[in-house]
Amino acid sequence: MPPPRRATSCWHEPLDGGAAPAYVARTVRYRCARCHTEFTSDDDLPRCPTCGARSGIEPVHAPSLPMRLFGAVLGVAITLALAGGLASRSLG
Numbered sequence: 001m002p003p004p005r006r007a008t009s010c011w012h013e014p015l016d017g018g019a020a021p022a023y024v025a026r027t028v029r030y031r032c033a034r035c036h037t038e039f040t041s042d043d044d045l046p047r048c049p050t051c052g053a054r055s056g057i058e059p060v061h062a063p064s065l066p067m068r069l070f071g072a073v074l075g076v077a078i079t080l081a082l083a084g085g086l087a088s089r090s091l092g
Contacts, residue, residue, distance in 0.1 A: 029060040 027040045032048035033056030039049050046057050063071075 030057050031060050032057055 027042045028046075029038060029040050030046050030048075031038050032051060032053055034053045035048065035051045037048055037050040038060060039046075041047075045054060047054050048057060
């Protein structure tokens with residue numbers, strides 16, 4: 001018979017005061033909506049280090065694949081337009 005499971009909270013910390021889990025929660029990057037400061041925190045309720053705000057703190061996400069592809073296509077289009085304009089000026 002397997003040993004009984006220990007009760008844990010939603011943050012995977014033992015409720016009975018036992019040993020901590022083998023893994024550590026990763027730090028999350030946040031951005032303050034009030035002063036636009038980016039910072040890292042591993043607290044449950046992060047607070048902006050610059051203005052002290054607790055509300056309006058948003059996690060920073062990496063851009064999605066469609067946004068990165070759109071940026072790449074836009075960059076190539078602008079580069080080709082500039083190269084074509086320079087080539088037409090130099091050729092007459």
